[in-house]
């Protein structure tokens with residue numbers, strides 16, 4: 265399994281004082297040194313954390329793989345077409361949410377999503393759709409030509425009892441097997457941390473996890489290199 269690090273919250277911290285530090289570009293550099301195989305950033309329509317300048321510089325400096333998380337808003341789509349990240353992960357976006365709250369409704373938005381995927385593919389950008397572990401959504405992701413999905417692990421991460429957690433893990437396993445059987449590459453993310461990552465490692469079809477908040481929170485105490493390195497060691501086991 266590979267590890268991608270989401271550096272949005274480095275930008276959140278920077279923006280809190282309106283200055284230049286900490287710089288997400290430096291964070292991406294350290295994360296790669298510490299074993300991350302990809303850097304993820306979400307250019308939100310409201311630019312609450314990552315900004316246009318960050319994406320431009322990350323495109324220049326990231327040596328592993330730049331995964332741009334994004335909605336299919338026209339402005340953001342054109343930025344992606346210009347920047348050409350290695351991967352575009354399409355997510356639903358609501359202004360009032362604290363973080364991405366659920367997977368895409370691929371079925372409802374299939375026409376718009378299919379058009380966006382085709383535009384990104386025309387630029388040579390691979391496309392992943394962030395989806396809940398629901399068979400019909402995965403089927404539609406495949407139909408509209410996404411080559412990859414990222415399974416939303418939020419329900420698993422937020423499960424309040426052991427039995428609920430096992431049920432959610434089973435949902436993820438079933439969804440990952442189904443997606444893999446269709447030929448889709450399977451990633452996963454949201455709410456993963458140093459504890460709940462272990463059962464996820466047993467799902468063999470998941471090739472990569474995308475983790476942000478838990479690692480940046482840990483970094484506040486132990487430093488970014490150690491926080492990323494610890495997770496990289498777990499994920500590479």
Ligand code: PXP
Nearest residue numbers: 364394453454455474475476477
């Ligand atoms: N994957 C996606 C699609 C996300 O939107 C996020 C949150 O930005 C993550 C992964 C990372 O989630 P977390 O910050 O909870 O690790």
